[in-house]
Amino acid sequence: MAHHITDDLSIVIAGQAGQGIQSVAHLLTHILKLQGFHVFATAEYMSRVRGGINSTTIRISSEKRDAFRSTIDLFVSLDPRSFSFYKHRFNDKTMFLGFRDAEFCQDCVMEVNFISIAQSIGGTLYANTVAAGAILGLIGADEKHAREYLRNFFVKKGKDIITKNQEALSRGFKMGAHFAFSHDVHVAMKTKEAVKDDLFMSGIDAVGFGALAAGVDFCVAYPMSPSTGLLTFLAQNSKECGAVVEQATDEIEAVNMALGASYAGARSIVTTSGGGFDLMCEAVSLAGMIETPITFHIGQRPGPATGLPTHTGQEDLNLVLHAGHGEFMRAIFAPGTPMQAYAVTAHALDIADKYQIPTFVLTDQYFVDALYKVEKNDFVEQNNVKHIIETTRDYKRYALTENGVSERGVPGFGDGLVCVDGDEHDETGRITEDTRGIHMHMAEKRLFKRRALLEEVMLLPEVITQKTTTGRSKKSGKKLIVCWGSTRNTVVEAVSEAGNQDMTVVHFVQLFPLDKKKIKKIFAKAEKVIVVENNATGQFAHLLTQECDIAIDKTILKWNGEPFNVEELVEQIKKM
Amino acid sequence: MIGSAHIKNNFTVPQSVECQWCPGCGNFPILQTIKNVLQEKNLAPQDVTFVSGVGQAAKLPQYINCNYFNGLHGRALPVATGVKIANPTQTVIVTSGDGDVYGEGGNHLIHAIRRNPDITVIVHNNMIYGLTKGQASPTTEEGTVTPTQPYGVIDMPINPIALAISLDAPFVARASVGDPQKMQAIIAQAIDHKGFSLVDLFQPCVVFNKINTYQWFKEHTYYMEDDRDVTDRVDAFRRATETDRLPLGVFYAHAKRKTFEERVDFYKKDQRPMYLRGSNCVLRSALVASQK
Ligand SMILES: Cc1ncc(C[n+]2csc(CCOP(=O)(O)OP(=O)(O)O)c2C)c(N)n1
Ligand code: SF4
Numbered sequence: 001m002a003h004h005i006t007d008d009l010s011i012v013i014a015g016q017a018g019q020g021i022q023s024v025a026h027l028l029t030h031i032l033k034l035q036g037f038h039v040f041a042t043a044e045y046m047s048r049v050r051g052g053i054n055s056t057t058i059r060i061s062s063e064k065r066d067a068f069r070s071t072i073d074l075f076v077s078l079d080p081r082s083f084s085f086y087k088h089r090f091n092d093k094t095m096f097l098g099f100r101d102a103e104f105c106q107d108c109v110m111e112v113n114f115i116s117i118a119q120s121i122g123g124t125l126y127a128n129t130v131a132a133g134a135i136l137g138l139i140g141a142d143e144k145h146a147r148e149y150l151r152n153f154f155v156k157k158g159k160d161i162i163t164k165n166q167e168a169l170s171r172g173f174k175m176g177a178h179f180a181f182s183h184d185v186h187v188a189m190k191t192k193e194a195v196k197d198d199l200f201m202s203g204i205d206a207v208g209f210g211a212l213a214a215g216v217d218f219c220v221a222y223p224m225s226p227s228t229g230l231l232t233f234l235a236q237n238s239k240e241c242g243a244v245v246e247q248a249t250d251e252i253e254a255v256n257m258a259l260g261a262s263y264a265g266a267r268s269i270v271t272t273s274g275g276g277f278d279l280m281c282e283a284v285s286l287a288g289m290i291e292t293p294i295t296f297h298i299g300q301r302p303g304p305a306t307g308l309p310t311h312t313g314q315e316d317l318n319l320v321l322h323a324g325h326g327e328f329m330r331a332i333f334a335p336g337t338p339m340q341a342y343a344v345t346a347h348a349l350d351i352a353d354k355y356q357i358p359t360f361v362l363t364d365q366y367f368v369d370a371l372y373k374v375e376k377n378d379f380v381e382q383n384n385v386k387h388i389i390e391t392t393r394d395y396k397r398y399a400l401t402e403n404g405v406s407e408r409g410v411p412g413f414g415d416g417l418v419c420v421d422g423d424e425h426d427e428t429g430r431i432t433e434d435t436r437g438i439h440m441h442m443a444e445k446r447l448f449k450r451r452a453l454l455e456e457v458m459l460l461p462e463v464i465t466q467k468t469t470t471g472r473s474k475k476s477g478k479k480l481i482v483c484w485g486s487t488r489n490t491v492v493e494a495v496s497e498a499g500n501q502d503m504t505v506v507h508f509v510q511l512f513p514l515d516k517k518k519i520k521k522i523f524a525k526a527e528k529v530i531v532v533e534n535n536a537t538g539q540f541a542h543l544l545t546q547e548c549d550i551a552i553d554k555t556i557l558k559w560n561g562e563p564f565n566v567e568e569l570v571e572q573i574k575k576m
Numbered sequence: 577m578i579g580s581a582h583i584k585n586n587f588t589v590p591q592s593v594e595c596q597w598c599p600g601c602g603n604f605p606i607l608q609t610i611k612n613v614l615q616e617k618n619l620a621p622q623d624v625t626f627v628s629g630v631g632q633a634a635k636l637p638q639y640i641n642c643n644y645f646n647g648l649h650g651r652a653l654p655v656a657t658g659v660k661i662a663n664p665t666q667t668v669i670v671t672s673g674d675g676d677v678y679g680e681g682g683n684h685l686i687h688a689i690r691r692n693p694d695i696t697v698i699v700h701n702n703m704i705y706g707l708t709k710g711q712a713s714p715t716t717e718e719g720t721v722t723p724t725q726p727y728g729v730i731d732m733p734i735n736p737i738a739l740a741i742s743l744d745a746p747f748v749a750r751a752s753v754g755d756p757q758k759m760q761a762i763i764a765q766a767i768d769h770k771g772f773s774l775v776d777l778f779q780p781c782v783v784f785n786k787i788n789t790y791q792w793f794k795e796h797t798y799y800m801e802d803d804r805d806v807t808d809r810v811d812a813f814r815r816a817t818e819t820d821r822l823p824l825g826v827f828y829a830h831a832k833r834k835t836f837e838e839r840v841d842f843y844k845k846d847q848r849p850m851y852l853r854g855s856n857c858v859l860r861s862a863l864v865a866s867q868k
Binding site: 215267417421 | 651683684863
């Protein structure tokens with residue numbers, strides 16, 4: 001069967017954990033990007049350090065497409081057991097490279113034992129590079145350039161390592177090219193010069209850059225997948241960027257330490273996942289009471305309890321929305337692209353400081369682990385204001401003001417004293433049990449006034465209309481397909497592929513608070529509202545109805561621990 | 577009322593504040609002693625931050641003219657660590673109860689000692705839960721009858737002094753409210769000591785603890801010799817395990833470890849607290865660019 005690929009190619013490289021799947025993915029994505037291809041990658045792995053089957057899906061396309069597709073065009077196996085894990089993603093046209101599995105068609109399989117080839121070069125270590133070479137050969141990439149990349153990549157490891165990797169790459173390349181020839185495979189995708197200068201980053205890197213851009217001073221966290229990446233990222237860059245990054249003993253310690261630091265003038269962030277956040281909830285309530293800024297990054301994974309540790313979902317919105325007892329204000333954000341993650345994390349830190357509330361950035365395993373190609377120029381500098389004042393002798397931490405925000409002083413800066421109390425307090429921060437007077441004012445300040453302020457700076461949902469063939473966007477369609485957070489790109493691509501001309505995507509990056517008036521306007525002309533969510537109950541759909549009085553006609557929900565893929569959404573959308 | 581009635585010093589709250597402690601409570605001498613120590617050290621109230629959890633003891637910061645963070649039950653130590661890392665120039669003092677620091681916050685005690693921020697932790701050890709009306713705390717004697725332990729406490733009390741020494745805490749001492757002068761000297765020493773300092777204070781709860789009274793503490797304690805070698809950890813540990821009478825004084829003191837604030841890179845070249853630093857990512861653009 002001939003394969004002429006001009007637009008889109010989805011490659012899955014699978015093998016045992018510890019076999020270096022990530023290295024193949026790294027080499028491939030970087031080499032291909034430097035050759036002008038649009039590249040996007042997602043990782044899937046099991047909660048084990050060795051053994052089990054891991055994979056990376058690499059998508060190469062002629063246009064920028066950052067969404068997860070299920071279909072596998074080329075399956076590269078470093079371990080024969082990997083087949084059974086991905087069977088459901090194969091089709092008649094899938095090509096196979098690597099280990100053979102008797103169950104699959106002989107004709108379309110190029111049997112290559114990457115490991116024995118690697119051994120003949122100098123060790124199983126090189127199997128990755130052989131596989132990367134084979135894929136590049138099959139695609140018809142520039143071999144000379146790829147060898148050059150390896151040289152630079154391994155420059156610190158010495159000549160021997162460079163030479164052997166280059167040999168591994170070339171051996172693989174030959175086999176790949178041979179496969180292409182014998183199976184009539186042509187990959188003729190448009191490449192773009194400008195792509196070479198683009199950057200690569202994972203979703204979590206983007207969150208990290210956002211935190212740095214906002215001038216984060218302190219990050220403290222207890223490791224939990226898939227949120228740990230932020231702790232690692234900031235730790236790796238802490239020295240250069242001037243931040244203290246500390247691994248706490250548990251989540252309770254982490255969040256209280258972060259609050260202590262914020263109180264004393266730091267810009268603090270904590271990162272965790274649902275299970276860890278459970279432990280932090282009491283401190284969310286404290287943050288609300290003492291009006292001390294703090295930002296939470298929560299990498300969602302399916303629960304309850306330890307759930308599916310390495311899989312994905314959007315199940316924790318309700319938790320974050322209701323975390324902590326009592327009534328106070330908060331803001332919740334969920335980015336759908338790396339640029340949104342960058343901007344919104346910086347915004348979340350700033351809003352936390354400015355309004356003295358807890359803020360939340362919700363991501364998920366799919367988003368944090370995905371590798372995106374982004375344009376460098378999108379990284380605009382953030383304007384960092386500390387929102388801290390020098391106090392005077394008569395300073396009152398909780399002075400009642402018109403808009404509900406009391407100026408924030410910090411200990412030691414100025415002549416005033418800064419007293420914060422988790423008990424109900426008066427304007428000076430001293431404990432009170434006055435239910436007739438000050439408590440009502442304080443409660444109002446913490447809740448209603450903050451809400452009004454937050455609505456003023458509300459990030460409105462992005463309304464994404466379909467492009468006409470001339471590239472101009474059409475008027476909004478009558479069917480609104482609503483999504484939030486990480487599902488954005490997949491929904492956008494699926495809508496465009498489904499070809500429902502009357503459908504418009506509405507993507508929410510701010511989930512709470514919602515400005516009823518403004519949002520109702522967006523939904524005013526909708527004939528049908530469909531909400532897409534990576535959970536079983538439609539948590540955001542409920543919130544939208546509850547907060548904005550919007551009737552939801554349909555939900556498209558998925559809760560098996562996997563992200564949505566374009567194909568399944570196309571199918572569902574066509575039915576709408 | 578607390579305020580004008582007390583001996584005037586910089587740490588006396590200028591306005592009068594309603595006090596929630598019972599008359600005769602051991603918390604009063606602690607409050608006065610702490611104020612005396614701060615005054616004696618010539619500290620400005622702006623430069624001192626108190627951190628506490630929840631309980632009667634934890635209300636102490638309300639009655640002192642300083643910065644304070646009165647947070648959640650058991651969580652004072654992480655908060656204090658956070659304050660210190662954000663601003664090492666502050667004198668940070670935790671003053672809270674035995675239930676708060678040894679019970680609800682027990683895990684934090686262990687790990688705060690490991691991290692070793694330069695903070696002073698003063699535990700009002702009344703061997704009972706005061707605020708919740710007389711239940712057993714982690715330091716209540718076995719056999720003590722309480723409303724929730726009507727047949728007597730069946731668990732063994734913890735020994736905070738031995739625990740801290742076993743973790744190699746830099747400063748471990750015990751004092752008794754019955755002797756304010758000695759208490760003052762020990763608290764002063766604890767604040768001066770660089771690194772994590774623990775002062776376990778015997779504090780009579782005159783309402784709910786009818787066993788460990790002023791009299792009882794007098795009869796069941798003695799002072800360790802002044803010329804003891806306080807850096808001798810084995811001896812300190814041996815002393816800590818004595819049960820009757822209970823030793824008072826400094827058990828253990830050393831300066832073997834740098835503090836948390838000293839160890840982080842952040843303050844190596846620039847000692848300014850976090851709130852004074854500008855937007856801090858000098859190399860951010862380069863970092864972004866390195867993502868190629
Ligand atoms: C999370 C939480 N659990 C329980 C309580 C109720 N509570 C308040 S104070 C206290 C015990 C305080 O004991 P201790 O620290 O010995 O202080 P004391 O009142 O004896 O000075 C408890 C259990 C609380 N406030 N928060
Ligand atoms: S209950 Fe006990 S500890 Fe609390 S104030 Fe009264 S005497 Fe003091």
